[in-house]
Amino acid sequence: MPANPFNNHTEYGIGIGLRVPHYRHILEKKPVVDWFEIISENFMVDGGRPLEILDKILEQYRVVQHGVSMYFGSADKPDREHLKRLKTLTRRTQTPWLSDHLCWGSVDGRYTHDLLPMPYTFAVARHTAAKIREVRDFLEIPICVENVSSYTEFHQSEMTEWEFLSEVVEKADCGILLDVNNIYVSSKNHSFDPYDYVTGVPHHRVGQVHIAGHTKYKKYILDTHDHPVLDPVWKLYERAIRLCGHTATLLEWDDRIPTFDEVHNEALKATKFLGETSGKSAAARAPEAVAA
């Protein structure tokens, strides 16, 4: 059972991120792509070319929205103007689910435009889950929260990141966008076993998976999205798919973007792993999934 309530019972396959350098190719060549993920903020505008492009894409393709600025973990309340714009866009795209990050990035109305890690405490989990519920109730579509890559840990944390993620999604009753590249990057930066992470999250809540490339530096790894997916990440992805089942998968490539075909071919490598696990997911066997 690949579909679940958190991806609105859809059965999407392998998608890629919609990026400006590929617009012309997509609109002229109309390549066969299962779905595109758009960055919501790029289209939360009042008019002009961005919406014209989006409408042309929507005529041909399925689109899922992915946000970068909801900041579920910020102490600030959700911005109503932001929510209204986002809801307008969801009506336009008919996105079956919406994802954003488990992070914070603004305080007192000032924005860092970054995905900052959170202190993993029970109180923060409660606050974050309440915000996710509020946003979901306003938007009236399922929400999946994505684990971010991180470079710091905080003294105040009371649990591991995957325990925190599980705590939040259970309290919010929302889905997970499991980014296996981010898990790998953080595991190297914080010296934990990435397989413990993949094993430790509630698999029946995983509505989507992200894969991407990263860059190794001498003392840390940076989540750069400017390379093909590296072998250790493919191995982690294989494990994740075995545990979660056939899950909508998206390749992120945001910098030094090569040709459309190169990006798409890299994403399609996931077919090998998705094909092996079709219909045999741990999620499908989970009692919660049966109940849902």
Added chain:
Amino acid sequence: MAKRPVKAPRRARPKLSPPRIGSVRELRQFQRVMAEALFRPLTAGDGLQPTWSDGRTTRSVVEEFVKPNDRLTAMERVEIYARSYWFRVLDCLYDDYPGVHSIIGVKCFMKLTTAFLAECPSESFTLRNLGSRLPQFITDNPAFTAPRTALAVDMAWFEWAQVVAFDGMALPPITEDEILDAGPALKVALQPYLGIMQCSYPVDEFALALKKRDSALRGESSNAVSALKGKRAGARPRLPRREAICVAVHRQQNMLFFKRLEPEVYAILTALRAGRTLSAACVAALRNANPAIDWAARVREWFQAWQSLGWLCRRPARGRS
């Protein structure tokens, strides 16, 4: 172009990160401290400033909430985020204001934008709005752009107008029937995406020269490197001489265009944007105009042109308060 005060409200600087985070209040306090670490400009070596705003060492402040690991100190871990923040926002302004950095040079532009962001951090969820207050900041802080402040101010407003024209709201254009029905008492609005400006320099020509240079660079970069030797394709166009102009920044079929306006046209459009009727706008704009000219005929021509460009729309209904 509407101008507003640029000063961000002063906020109390956070002092300490709480030792535990068991409430939203404590979460906010933690986030204020972390944000303060990011928002403070980097040192020349792209690191965190060594001294915190209250005189303590930044190291001691950061070590209160960030763990070191076996490869990085707490300071080094936060510096990864601080560099990411500053490189991202400075890059964004560099992309949005190519004319301004061509006028004052990259080094001065970095000083200007660093000071701007330290004073006016982003207050919007989208980077699209990051530079909205830069034109007014340049006006209020002329030292960063001296001796080319007047040109830099004109260019900054002109470049912000392009951001608005690119993806600003378009309302349904007014129809000919609506115009005929209303007569001279017609109240129209200008499209929200349309920018109309009065400048002391021909910034439109300078912007086009910059675009031409950049496209020449892009074209040549695809040829053999040897072919570039001895050419000056990368030279900045000559800075414009002072010349009063009026110009519109607009879009047609979602492509950006600049259009020079006669002073009388600028005056009428400005009056329409301020809410006057067409007849009142014309009377105000043409009060001291040359009586030998058939202004009625000219206004008809202008009006037809604005209509064909889709610049005129029905005034949005005001909501009840």
